[in-house]
Amino acid sequence: MTIEIKTTSVEPIRNTYSAIARRFGDKPATRYQEASFDIEAKTNFHYRPLWDPKRTLNDPSRTAMQMDDWYAVTDPRQFFYGAYVGNRAKMQEAAESNFGFCDKRNLLTRLPEETQHQLLRLLVPLRHVELGANMNNSKIAGDAIATTVAQMHMFAATDRLGIGQYLSRIALLLDGSTGKALDESKTFWMDDELWQPMRKLVEDMLVIDDWFELTLVQNVLLDGLMYPLIYDRMDAWLGEQGAEDVSLLTEFQRDWFKESLRWTNAMTKTVVGESEGNREQLQIWVTQWEPRAYEALKPIAQATTGLDALDEIRAELSVRLKKVGLESTGVQA
Amino acid sequence: MAIKNKKLNLKDKYQYLTRDMAWEPTYQKKEDIYPDEQFEGIKITDWSQWEDPFRLTMDAYWKYQAEKEKKLYAIFDAFAQNNGHQNITDARYVNALKLFLSGVSPLEYAAFQGYARVGRQFSGAGARVACQLQAIDELRHSQTQQHAMSHYNKHFNGLHDAAHQHDRIWFLSVPKSFFDDARSAGPFEFLTAISFSFEYVLTNLLFVPFMSGAAYNGDMATVTFGFSAQSDEARHMTLGLEVIKFILEQHEDNVPIIQRWIDKWFWRGFRLLSLVGMMMDYMLPNKVMSWAEAWEVYYEQNGGALFKDLERYGIRPPKYQDVANAAKNHVSHQAWGTFYQYSQATNFHTWMPEEEEMTWLSEKYPETFDKYYRARFEHWDKEQKEGRRFYNNTLPQLCQVCQIPVIFTEKDDPSVFSHRQIKHEGERYHFCSDGCCDIFKNEPEKYIQAWLPVHQIYQGNCGGADVATVVEKYYHINLGVDNMEYHGSPDHQRWLDIKGLKPLQSNSEKKTAA
Numbered sequence: 001m002t003i004e005i006k007t008t009s010v011e012p013i014r015n016t017y018s019a020i021a022r023r024f025g026d027k028p029a030t031r032y033q034e035a036s037f038d039i040e041a042k043t044n045f046h047y048r049p050l051w052d053p054k055r056t057l058n059d060p061s062r063t064a065m066q067m068d069d070w071y072a073v074t075d076p077r078q079f080f081y082g083a084y085v086g087n088r089a090k091m092q093e094a095a096e097s098n099f100g101f102c103d104k105r106n107l108l109t110r111l112p113e114e115t116q117h118q119l120l121r122l123l124v125p126l127r128h129v130e131l132g133a134n135m136n137n138s139k140i141a142g143d144a145i146a147t148t149v150a151q152m153h154m155f156a157a158t159d160r161l162g163i164g165q166y167l168s169r170i171a172l173l174l175d176g177s178t179g180k181a182l183d184e185s186k187t188f189w190m191d192d193e194l195w196q197p198m199r200k201l202v203e204d205m206l207v208i209d210d211w212f213e214l215t216l217v218q219n220v221l222l223d224g225l226m227y228p229l230i231y232d233r234m235d236a237w238l239g240e241q242g243a244e245d246v247s248l249l250t251e252f253q254r255d256w257f258k259e260s261l262r263w264t265n266a267m268t269k270t271v272v273g274e275s276e277g278n279r280e281q282l283q284i285w286v287t288q289w290e291p292r293a294y295e296a297l298k299p300i301a302q303a304t305t306g307l308d309a310l311d312e313i314r315a316e317l318s319v320r321l322k323k324v325g326l327e328s329t330g331v332q333a
Numbered sequence: 334m335a336i337k338n339k340k341l342n343l344k345d346k347y348q349y350l351t352r353d354m355a356w357e358p359t360y361q362k363k364e365d366i367y368p369d370e371q372f373e374g375i376k377i378t379d380w381s382q383w384e385d386p387f388r389l390t391m392d393a394y395w396k397y398q399a400e401k402e403k404k405l406y407a408i409f410d411a412f413a414q415n416n417g418h419q420n421i422t423d424a425r426y427v428n429a430l431k432l433f434l435s436g437v438s439p440l441e442y443a444a445f446q447g448y449a450r451v452g453r454q455f456s457g458a459g460a461r462v463a464c465q466l467q468a469i470d471e472l473r474h475s476q477t478q479q480h481a482m483s484h485y486n487k488h489f490n491g492l493h494d495a496a497h498q499h500d501r502i503w504f505l506s507v508p509k510s511f512f513d514d515a516r517s518a519g520p521f522e523f524l525t526a527i528s529f530s531f532e533y534v535l536t537n538l539l540f541v542p543f544m545s546g547a548a549y550n551g552d553m554a555t556v557t558f559g560f561s562a563q564s565d566e567a568r569h570m571t572l573g574l575e576v577i578k579f580i581l582e583q584h585e586d587n588v589p590i591i592q593r594w595i596d597k598w599f600w601r602g603f604r605l606l607s608l609v610g611m612m613m614d615y616m617l618p619n620k621v622m623s624w625a626e627a628w629e630v631y632y633e634q635n636g637g638a639l640f641k642d643l644e645r646y647g648i649r650p651p652k653y654q655d656v657a658n659a660a661k662n663h664v665s666h667q668a669w670g671t672f673y674q675y676s677q678a679t680n681f682h683t684w685m686p687e688e689e690e691m692t693w694l695s696e697k698y699p700e701t702f703d704k705y706y707r708a709r710f711e712h713w714d715k716e717q718k719e720g721r722r723f724y725n726n727t728l729p730q731l732c733q734v735c736q737i738p739v740i741f742t743e744k745d746d747p748s749v750f751s752h753r754q755i756k757h758e759g760e761r762y763h764f765c766s767d768g769c770c771d772i773f774k775n776e777p778e779k780y781i782q783a784w785l786p787v788h789q790i791y792q793g794n795c796g797g798a799d800v801a802t803v804v805e806k807y808y809h810i811n812l813g814v815d816n817m818e819y820h821g822s823p824d825h826q827r828w829l830d831i832k833g834l835k836p837l838q839s840n841s842e843k844k845t846a847a
Contacts, residue, residue, distance in 0.1 A: 010416050010831075012487035017479075018494040018809060034483055035476035039442055039496045044784045046506070046513040051369045057516055058446070081473040082402040082480075089399030092392040131354035135453050138465050142450030147442070154449055154469050161462065162391030165350045172349070177340045179349050190356060203360040 023071075035080035036147045037071055062143045063212035064281050065271055070146035073270045076262045084155050088162070091252055098248040099169060107245040108173045115243050116174055122304060123238075123246070124171045124185040125195055126230060130164035132202040133157075136218045143211040152263050156219060159260075163253055170249050194303055198296040212271065213285050219264050221286065222293040224317045225310070227257035229297055233309040261320075269324040283326055290317070290328045347388040348459070352381075355458035367456040373519035376584035380457030383579055386571040389466065398473070401561050405477060408557040413484045422550040423618035424489065424828035425819055428681040430555065431491045432612055433543050434482050435680055436508045439499040441475035443512040444468075444527060451520040460579075463572050467528075470565040474558075481558045489824050491680050491815035498680050501795070502808050503786035504608070504672070506736045510783060511605050515598075517779070522594055524576045530598035533573030534639065536566060537631040538606050542613050545621040581646040588647045593775065599651030600768035603660075604735035610665035611672065614694065615686060623697035628661040653768040656744045662698050663747055666706040671740045673713065674725035678800060680810050682819035685714035705747050722818050726800065728787045733762045734769035734780055741765055757781065 014021070016029035019038035045056040055061055060070070067073070079087070102108055108116070137157035144150040168182060175181035189195050201222070208214045231253045238246050272279045294314055301310035318328045341349065358366055370377070389397075411417075421427070448468035455461050486492040499505050515526040531539070544559025546552075580587050610624035622630075640650040651657075669683070676683040686694060691710065694702045713723050729738035730752075743749045753764040757777050764770040773780045789795050796807035804810045814823050 010419070010488065013490070013827075014487055014493060016483070017486055017492075019497060031480055034479045039439070039475060039479065040446075041439060041443065041496070041500055041509070043500050044506075044509075044789075046510040046784050047517040047779050047782050049517040050372070050519055050779075051517075057513060081469070081476050082406060085395050085399040085402055088391075088395040092395050096392065127354050128356060131458070134465070135461070138449050138461070138468070139453040141468065142446055142448075142453060150446070150449070151472060154445070154472055157449070157452075157465055158391055158394070158469055161351075161465070162395070164354050165390050165392070168350050168354065172341075172346075177346065178338055179341050179345065180338075182349050182353060186353070186356065199356075200360040203358045203366070206358070206366045207361050 030078070032075075032078040032080050032083070035082075036075075036151065038147075040145070040147050040150070058145060060145050062145075063210045065212040065274075065278050067145075067271065067274050067278075070144070071148050072274070073146065073267050074148050075152050076266050077259065079155060080151065084151075088159070091255060092162075095166060095249075095252045098251060099166075099173070102245060102248055103173055107248075108170070109176075111243055111245075115238075115241055118238075118241070119174065119243070119246065120171060120181055120185040121188045121192065121194070122234070122300065123230070123250075124167055124182070125189040126226075127164040127167040128186070128189045129198065129202055129226070130160045130167065132206060133218055133223075134160040134164065136205060136208075136214050140211045140215050149267070152267070153215065156260070159256060163256065166249065166252055170246070173249075194299040197299060201292055201296040204292075215264075216268070216282060216285050217289045217293070219260070220268055220321075221290050221317070222296075223257065223260070223264075224320065225293050225297055225313055227253065228313045228316065229301060229305065229310055231257065233305040233313070234300075237305045265320070265324065268321075268326075272325045279325055286321065286326050286328055343388060344385070347385055347390070350390050351385070351462045352383075352458035363456060367454060369454050369520055370456055373521050374590055375519075375521040375580060375587050377457070377580075378583055380455075380459070382582065383457050383459040384575055385459050386463055386575040387466075387568050389568075394466065397564075401564075402473075402477075405557055405561045406480070409480055409484075409554055412554045412557075416488075417553050418485055418488045419831050420551045420553070424824050425616065425682070425684065426546075426550045426552065426618050427485060427489045427824065428491070428683075428819070429543065429546055429550075429612050429616045430482055430485055430552070431495075431681040431815075432608065432616070433555075434478065434492055435495040435498045435502070435505055436608060437539070437543065438475055438478040439496055440508055440512050441471050441478065442496075443509075443516060445471035445475060447512070447516045447523055447527060450516075451523055454520040460576075463575075464524075467569055467572060470569065473565070474562055477558050477561070481554045484554060488827070490811060490822075491682070491824075493815075494809040495680075497809050501786075502680060502810075503675075503678060503731075503790075504737070506784065506786050507605060507608065510736050511601055514601065514779075521580060524573075525580075525591060525594040526598040526601075528569065528573035529577045530595065530602050531573075532566070532569045533577075534599070534632075534636055535602045535606065536570060537635070538627055539609055540566060541631075542609050542621065542627060546613065546617045549619040549621050550617060577643070578646075581643075581648065585647070592648055595648065596652040597772050597775070600653055600657075600766075600772065601735060603657045604732075604737055604765070604769070607664045607668045607737060607741075611668040614665040614697075615669040615690075620693065623694075624665040625661040625698060628658070633658060652771070653766070656766065656768065659744045660741065662701040663705070663742060666694075666698070666702065667740050667742065668737075670706065670709065671729070671738060674723060675729070676817050677724050677812065678804050678808075678810075679816050680808070682816060682822055682824065684819040685710050685717065701747065717818060717820070724817075728790060728800075730763055731785050731787050732765035732769050733783055733785070734772050735765060736783065736785060737765055739763060739765045 015026050017034060020029045020033050023037060024033060041058055045058065048056060134157050137153045137160060141150045141154035141157060144153060171181035171185055189199060205214065205217055208217065231250050235247055235250060238244070272282055294310070297310055298307065301307050321328050364371065445468050448464045448471060452461050452465035452468050455464070482492055499509055515523050518526065544556055547555035547559060577591065580591060613621065613624045613627065640648065672679055673683045673685070691707060695707065716723055729740070731738055739750060739752050741751050743751045751766050753767060753770040754761055755770065755774070760781070762773060762781070764773065786795070790803055795803045797803050801812060805812050810816055819825055
């Protein structure tokens with residue numbers, strides 16, 4: 001037996017919006033499609049921006065990359081706002097429970113003084129790198145053409161703010177929420193030799209004007225070396241120092257980076273694949289910036305995992321870039 | 334630094350989790366990192382004085398927003414499954430949604446872009462973070478609105494190509510140029526325009542009337558969106574007030590600049606709201622309140638109290654506020670009268686009010702409706718019923734600034750059109766008012782660039798030389814299906830079918846059947 005509720009069926013006169021139907025046909029559309037395609041203004045802008053009088057608003061020439069249609073870059077995760085916050089809410093729930101666990105059992109304050117100091121010197125200063133990444137992705141969200149591209153960067157911007165906050169909370173766990181540990185950690189970022197190549201790189205990135213160059217440098221090259229180095233290799237190294245519990249507090253970052261590879265790889269592949277011109281320009285940027293990212297991480301690797309770990313990661317990035325048709329110098333895979 | 338052994342309070346903790354992640358750069362110059370912060374002449378002496386308008390860390394944001402989204406989409410699903418569009422008061426209501434989706438939703442998207450940009454521009458990290466959270470909220474609104482109206486699009490005409498139309502249709506250049514104006518300005522003017530004037534001063538006259546209209550007309554999808562967005566809007570309003578107070582407190586030289594922006598954005602906002610006024614008075618079958626009442630409560634009273642509060646900073650109420658206050662009894666009628674005539678070139682239907690609605694208008698506008706507007710509306714109604722529906726086939730003169738046709742009347746004489754013109758570098762420019770003319774005079778090099786739809790049609794930039802070609806090919810309007818007279822339209826027909834009523838010839842017969 002089944003129960004059958006009688007409903008009136010009403011035939012729709014169309015299945016989706018015209019702009020969506022032009023792309024995908026007049027058939028029921030996904031929420032990702034209706035939220036992400038062709039909702040951004042394209043033409044007939046009224047005034048040239050006072051801050052960039054040579055271009056219009058939403059001007060595709062804010063990057064040297066040329067795409068016939070920027071909506072060709074899509075998100076394999078199919079994140080629109082609702083899907084994005086839903087996913088992150090689950091991730092933060094896990095993170096919250098981990099932080100709660102560490103706090104309750106004093107897992108960090110139990111660590112030897114020297115290890116606590118290492119966390120403040122080697123891990124927590126990355127919150128500043130995250131703030132740079134937050135600013136860069138917000139800029140890209142404002143400059144990028146097409147919602148499919150812009151929204152991925154907006155989500156990345158708020159993700160990076162969130163990651164910076166999780167890193168900050170490690171220090172707050174260490175000092176019992178007085179702020180003292182964060183003050184101390186910031187002095188390393190500002191003055192410690194170990195961090196200066198990285199701080200210089202981050203500041204240099206803040207003056208990159210071309211938004212696609214910026215997403216390549218930030219989200220592909222720097223993150224592509226930094227996340228595996230810090231959250232895999234250095235995480236293991238911390239474990240060897242008896243600080244394996246710290247892993248609980250960086251779980252979010254590991255999951256996040258694994259997920260972010262999906263959209264950054266897809267985006268790079270599509271833009272490289274568009275034209276030889278795009279590929280050549282991207283290659284110039286890779287050649288220019290990949291060694292900078294490597295150099296910025298070198299002192300951190302030397303102080304922790306050893307340079308071999310960074311070299312291995314560099315080779316992995318090289319393989320990753322090769323798959324989309326780009327070459328990075330450095331160690332042989 | 335003082336020795337810290339006390340637990341941080343919430344305010345300080347939030348600062349550690351936001352602005353403390355920033356640092357004073359030494360490898361790059363500050364003015365190279367924040368190149369847009371200076372050119373408007375706003376002086377910020379100390380960003381640390383910025384008071385965070387709300388304290389929401391990302392983990393909390395994700396959690397709260399995901400809960401809201403979950404509830405919202407459950408309602409959207411139920412609404413679609415149960416064909417909720419059949420429960421609205423009347424299909425005429427859907428035309429308010431067409432106006433919203435093509436006139437307001439694209440602004441939410443433009444706001445997302447604008448806030449993402451200023452969320453990078455300020456050297457104060459506290460302000461950046463607040464702007465970024467508004468950016469992602471605005472993205473939310475633009476997307477949830479697509480989803481809220483998706484079901485209506487499947488069952489009614491005229492909702493099908495809103496963003497395309499926002500870039501092209503003549504009257505949609507009113508909201509579009511408003512936001513283009515703000516986005517093309519510097520970061521401080523953008524915030525004064527959108528956070529303060531738009532979100533703080535005018536939101537109850539823009540966003541809220543549409544949502545209340547949905548509530549009064551059985552539109553569960555849209556009103557649920559409205560409730561869901563309410564806490565976002567509250568954050569945006571708090572940011573709007575903080576922005577203005579912060580800038581004013583930073584330096585006295587900022588006062589005249591802010592005053593000029595308040596004057597400008599009040600007037601631009603007031604003109605934009607004419608569209609909302611006509612929606613409230615004419616497009617809602619079940620009316621919430623009259624435009625004049627809304628203006629009295631939300632501008633004259635609330636706005637009055639606000640500007641009283643800002644007096645201590647040396648800020649006075651916006652210039653031409655008296656003209657706007659006097660116009661509250663006229664703008665909606667003048668706007669609807671115009672859209673009625675040009676309904677062949679809009680993306681929604683128009684109609685003449687039914688007798689009981691005329692009575693309501695007479696009651697709500699005792700000094701103006703019967704005296705200036707009723708006779709013309711009754712005449713048009715009669716003409717339509719006798720098969721001579723009036724359409725105006727000439728194209729109107731648009732105001733160079735607000736881009737509304739020059740249809741509004743003088744403050745002291747409702748029988749005379751308000752029209753101003755000036756010559757600038759040998760060219761003549763036309764305006765609807767002193768307010769718009771002043772805005773032009775302050776920045777002529779900006780407003781001479783305006784993409785005026787009527788000029789563009791005449792210059793041959795809109796796909797054709799006649800209205801039908803422009804409307805169908807360039808605007809993507811299905812002529813006579815998406816727009817023109819409501820009575821007898823496919824939407825009207827469909828509504829009668831839904832309600833099990835026979836198609837009727839006239840309003841009076843329809844009432845008998847109902």
